[in-house]
Structure formats: structure tokens, C-alpha cells
Amino acid sequence: MHITPPIAFLLLATLGLNACVSSIKPETKQLDFYDFGLQSNENRVSFDLPIEQLSATDAIQHSNIRYRLNDKNPAQVFGYTESRWSTLPAELLRQKIVNAPSNNTSCNVKLQIAAFDQVFDSASSSHGVVQLQAGLIDRRSRKQLASTLLSAQSTAQSADARGGVAALNAASTQALQQAADWAKQTSQSFSECQTSTLP
Template identity: 30%
Template structure:
């Protein structure tokens, strides 16, 4: 009887140890997909006029967005509560990714002189970006869309006055109701929103 109990106890210990050392699921990390650029409205060519210098400040975000999580809400269940995917995340915070994309797009698609460090060269204008929404919303268990929303403010550096301000918001359906679908749609929606921002900026910034 003792041998039987000892055998059962040994099997229990081995089973417990095996359960404790189960391999953890791999974490998938994502950046904005550049493949979406060809499928969105292209920015029209602007006249190559010399314009004043522009400092693009790092985008600000609310506390709940200031991390690398991919967030979603269940509109059909509890729209006020935010969730995050356990095994999927951004390679950097959405605000950081958005700032990088905006800087790159302004540099490559406009004649603006973008200043990266105001401590070295003084900029004529500063662009402040506030990220308000960057989330996947589930309408049903198998249907979702994303929302990206920002507010941008153009500040004249000499006077420190608000020169122009605008809210941008866009939505897009996800190709699948999961993290990969959220990444695809958020990347595409962000690219569209950045196009709108760059078009607005080329109109608002006065020539030198």
C-alpha cells in the first residue's frame, strides 16, 4: 500500500512539474505596415517653394495609450472597458510610431525643412500632436473596426501663439476580428490620417 501511495505521489509531482514548465506562447510584435501606402490616396505634388522650418514634437498620448499594448473594446458587451491582447503588441508606443511616420512623410512629401533638435537649430513653427484614440472596436464577436483620432496644433515659435489647429479622425474595418486584423487596419487608417495632416499642413504653413 505504501509503495502504491509513493508511486501515485511521484506521478503527481512529475505531472505538476511538467505543467509548471509548459512553453509560453510567443509574443508577436508589430510596426506600422508600409505596404498600405500604395492603396491610399497619394499626396499631390506641391510646388517646390522654400518654406519656414518646422519642429515636429513627439506625440502625446493619454495614460492608457502610453504603452505598447494593442487595445480593443467590446462594444456589444461593455463599451466603457478597454482590453489588451495578451500575446500581441506594438514594437513601440502608438504615439512614437505615429510621430516617426509623420516626420518621415513630411520630409519625403513636402518641401518643409524639418528640424529634429530645437537645441541646435531654432524652428519657425512647432507641430504638437495629441493622440486621442488608437483602438479596435468589436461590434460583434466576429466583426470589428478601428478608430484613430488626433489633434494637431501649429505654434508660431516667435510669438508662442497658436497659428492653426485641427482634429483628424478616421475609421476602418478590420479584415479579421483579431490582433492581426487590428494591426492591418490601424496601420492603414494611420496612413490615411497622416496624408490628410500633410495636405492640411502644406496649406496652413506660409511660404518664407
Template identity: 30%
Template sequence: MNLTIARYVIRTRIRTRTGLLAAAGALVIVLAGCAAGGGKEKGGNTLYDFGSSDNPVTATRTAQTVPAIVVTDVTGNPAFDNERMFYRLNYADPLQARSYANSRWSSTPLQLLTQRFKSRVAQAGVKVLSTSDASNGVPLLRIDLDDFTHTFDSATTSYGQLVLRASLFHGHSLVDQRTFSRRIEAGSVDAGGGARALAQAADAVAADMIGWLATQNLRKQ
């Protein structure tokens, strides 16, 4: 093989290898932007929510200790005040929050969590009041969202993570404050798997908060 032919062969192999690497990178990007079934299509996006809230709530003594409560709208990072679905690749760059290209929540995570928590607290037998309907003697539950993300530890393992801070007030005084965190393994490494895991995390945190409220004897305050 002369020098000219050798150079041609080397250049050809480099181009082929580069093309394969580029194709592999493109495949990863496409997979990250795709969503599994289980949502509703709208405007080219697959929409997800938390599903039905008809599942029974485990009986607690919450209604005996907290007969009525104001549950304010969930607040948090402005990133969660839109319909984007966020995911994070811990194995690549844990400091970068990405969003799925073709998958969205049906409404903002803050709105979805607000409705879910109010529904679950009411199902536990507690009367849920709005801020405009409540009297001064009714305790108030304020919820601040810290994290609501589909997180990947590797290309084949992921989980939905929900972290929030709940503050219970009564008579303008802080009664108690607690951070709740749930990490639910995703059944698939796509937007659909993340949505289902985060929905389960929301219900799990709701159950944790209801149990916490049951330890607060607010009738005597």
C-alpha cells in the same frame, strides 16, 4: 416516466445546456485573444507594426508653405504608452477597453505614430527637425492621441479608429489646432485585421495633417 426518472432527465439536460453555453463563451474569449498571421512571433506573442513607409505621398504644396518644422513626440493616454493592442466590443460593453492576450505592437503606439508622422511629413518635402536642433523661428507641431483602438460593432464587423488633436505653434503662439479622426474597416475580426486597419488609419491621418499644414502660410510669420 416516474418522478425520479423525470428529475434525472431534467438535471441532465440542464447540465448539458450549461456546458454548451460555457463552451460557447470560452470560444469567444479564445477568438478574442488570438491573432491572425502577418506579424512576427516573439515570446509567445505576435508582434505588429505599421509596415513599410515607402508608399509615395500625394504631392502637396506643404513644403512651399512650411519649409521646416519640429514634430514633437506624440503624447496621449498612458494606456497607449505600452505595447498592448486594445480592442472594444461596442455591442457588449462600449465602456470597457480590452487588450489582446497574444498580440502586441512592436513598440508603443505613441512611438509608432511619432515615427510614422515624422516620416510622412519628411516625404512631403518638409524638413523635420528635433526639438534640440530647431531655432525659435521654426514652427512646432504637437500631437495628442485620443483613441487608437480596434472597435467591434458586432461579432462580425470591426474597424480601426484613430483620433488625435494636432496643434501648430509658431513663435510660442498657437497658429491653429484641429482634431483628426479616421475610421478604417478591418478586413478580419482579429488582431491582425485590427493592426492593418489602424496602420491604414495612421497613414490616412498623416495625409490629412500634411494637407492641413499646406494651408498654413508660415513663411510670412
């Protein structure tokens, strides 16, 4: 089939335009990664009892920075699309802990992060909430002697991921301090937790 010059020109122009369009990639926003920064002595928490385990529920132990809208549906969980944790929440809390030596008691502490969310009460007001499930464990019998749910919160200074991270940093320190105080006080009620000669 013979193609006249005008038609050939149009075909070439169309092919060239398609090639240009296919070479254009959509602009992608670079993710922002957050942690709790370099820890100072003020942000570190000392435990009198050894920490046997620090974990988080599966819904929390990932890199998404979660938030909730209390004024709309407090049961619905959202995640910031352009912001992520640089490490897992359990590791963020672990970096705050000064652990006790393990040879002076037969009682250990187990901690699990049950909540780790920025909670919005309105479009401009939010706070970070950290909940810890704490348990006191007899290292010999593996029996759980006591347990409790601890909760701490801190006001966010800005209604975004940056403000939420700073609020969760402060709230996690408070929650860990509550756990340390609870473990120390509760262990005094159990003979299993008194000084021992365990290796």
C-alpha cells in the same frame, strides 16, 4: 517507528508523483508582435511644416493592442492577451512621416495620438480608428495658433489582432495626411508661418 514494506512503497510512490507534477510547467502561448511592416512611399506622409513633437496619451503609449466592443459598452477598453505592438504607437506613426526642413518657417506642428483602437460593431465586423490632436505652434513665442482633432478609420478584414493592426495602419496614414493638409492650409492664415530667415 518501523514502516512496513507496503506503506514504504506507497510513500515513495507519492513522493515520486509529486516530484513529477512539480516539474511540469503550464504551457505558455508565445506572444505575437506586430508593427506596420516596411513602409512604402504610398504609406508615408510629407509635411510642409516641421513636426516639433509626436506623442500619445498615457492610455495609448504602451505595447497593448487595444479594442472596444461598440455593441456592448463602447466606453470599455480591452487588450489582446496574446498580441502586442513591437514598438510604441507614437513610433509607429513617426516611421510614416517625411518631415519638412526646419529653417524656412517659424511655425511647427505638434501631434498627439488621442485614439488608437480597433472598434467592433459586431463579433465579425470591426474597424481601426485613429484620432490625432493637431496643433500649430509659433516657434518664437511658443504660442499655440490653432488646434483641431482629426479622425480617420479603416475597415478591418478580419475580426482579430491581425485585422486590427492592418486597419490601424491604413487609418493612421489617413489621419497623418489629414494633419499635413490641415497644417498647410491653416498656416496660410498666420503671418507667423510665412517664410522666415530663422536659423
